[in-house]
Amino acid sequence: MTAAAEQTHAQPGDVLVDVQGIKVHFPIKKGVIFDKTIGYVYAVDGVDLQIRRGETYGLVGESGCGKSTLGRAILNLEPPTEGKVVFDGTDIASLRGEELRRKRQHMQMVFQDPLSSLDPRQSVESLLLEGMKAHGLVKDTKAANARLRELLKAVGLPAASLQKYPHEFSGGQRQRIGIARALAVDPQLIVADEPVSALDVSVQAQVINLLEDLQDRFGLTYLVVAHDLAVVRHISDRVGVMYLGALVEEAAADDLYAAPMHPYTRALMSAVPVPDPVVEDRRERILLNGDLPSPANPPKGCRFHTRCPWRQPTQCDTDRPALRVVSIDGVPETHRVACHFAEGIASGELQPHKVEAEVVDPHLGESDAHGSLIGPATTVEVTDTP
């Protein structure tokens, strides 16, 4: 991506964010008088990942797989059920008061929908000053004004924007305000949750370019959370693919694209439309039949086994595969996969098969009402059309 980032990729910088065995389980409550916990949504269920200084780590996966929850947990906005996040050498859960506030300054977030994340009654000036004041960065008015102008310039907004309110801006401009607000406190890490999903494509590109440009200029580290694999691949140095609360594959963006190994990554990649009829006409698609199982009731063993076209009779239904380095020639150690059969699948020795689909009830608490305990037997159809 950027010169600096390429360099980071070639000679890994130090680890800025070290996520260790993070789990975030949300209780499902029922009852009028007593809140009885009747189950849990296993939104994030055991994730380890490292983000190096100066790189962009992209987290991709379908809605509900736990990307946002993981992003929030990394910023300590969601208390983890288990595990810890070490930021710049410090376990953030151990911090209190002033110390926590100071660390927080270095970790900022940019949201998908800039309008709902910006207070409509606050002018841009007051929105930007808010964070700076909270972190004691406003010394005197003159310096603050200079800083505000600098920020607006950095994100490509006219200085006159300061006196305006969020609704006076287009979607792309609002996202620039959201980015300026994150930048205002001079952070090291920015977690951007679906930063361009709400924008029209022509404007998406502006914001993507802006994010890349700011990273170069300010040496930022990014965690970009998005459902769009094409966007994630474009801006990320490394990519983690999530499925039902866990990482199923992690690799350098180019390696992942060149040789996706996890069956889910393969299906996801094959489903992303490419704006080129020549490519579309000869593409092979791995169609997953059926729905994503409920995270309140994740399948045992490999979480993807209910939809996996390569599912094998042993292990898949019983043993949860860990993210591991595979023993395949030419595949670097940085490319890790959570699949028992990655080698056989990569070599073609194991072939995809056809299975039958079932519907998943989207209602978390009710998913066992239909009698299936290990979640729905959603499976995969691999069709052959000439």
Add this chain to the structure above:
Amino acid sequence: MTTRAYAADTRSGQALLSVRDLSVVFQRHGEQPFAAVDGVSFEVRPGQTVGLVGESGSGKSVTSLAIMGLLPARGNRVTGVADFDGTDLLKLSSGDMRDRRGKDLGMIFQDPLSSLNPVVPIGVQVTEVLERHKGMSRKAAMPKAREMLDKVGIPDPDRRLKDYPHQLSGGMRQRALIAMALACEPRVLIADEPTTALDVTIQAQILQLLGDLVRDSGTALIMITHDLGVVAGLCDEVNVMYGGRIVERGLRHDLFAAPRHPYTHGLLGSIPRLDGQRGEPLIPIPGSVADNLPWDHACAFAPRCFQPIDVCRSQTPGFVEDGASALRCHNPVGSPHGHTAQPDHAEVNDQ
């Protein structure tokens, strides 16, 4: 694995639905009239998939709602012709139009939940369509409804007939809606962003389903989307809309290989491609639709265009049709005046 199959040459033959010079002007009390759709013309033949593509607010949905007679009764003026097999749909009474919908014309929306009745089981909703439009008895309609759910790939259809919409996932709901829209074998199906709310693996399923249906039943499909990737895979012919007008039309391969309108060109340059070269910066279109000029005496896109010429700000570019392609531009990409270089002197900064 599957490779999507495409209808062969669908250019030949009669148009089934021919939209000519369609305009929709909204007029709210005390406000300036606003032309959301302005002189839109296109055709679709049996078995053909025609795309309407453009960014939000470009008039795609209003176009389809006008054709289907689904715009609010007040506050707008619809002009032009929507010739369906010899009948101008825009002249039908609302009762006659209601009969046509469901029977001859089907529609699928982005959010299936809003077009399904939340308190009525799926099965009853599908049979009601069959009873109303096909005059079937409830008893005869039930097996047909079951068959429809099965056909659109809803597993265990017997059980699903009894389910309420909220008991199905987004993807399954969209299938149920497609089953409903297809129950009466409509000859034209309008799908307005049918996969936009769905995850990409579910989108792939639904697109495959729509493609199969068109191929097997000869339905004419109007596919409305903001996603050029979806268009590239599914549509025979593509109409690009901007500011309420069609600015370019072309056969799928031609349009993507050599876009002639600067807006189409710009859109293609601004999309990160899964198979693209990483590290190559995207080329955004500067500004936003808020910068548009009124079409009356200009090209609406002029403030964002990378190669405007003087006349672009003083004259509305005409809509020039040439066989399968059409263009609304004073200075198309690759023309004598045209710059072939990268955009460099657009007047609006990125914002």
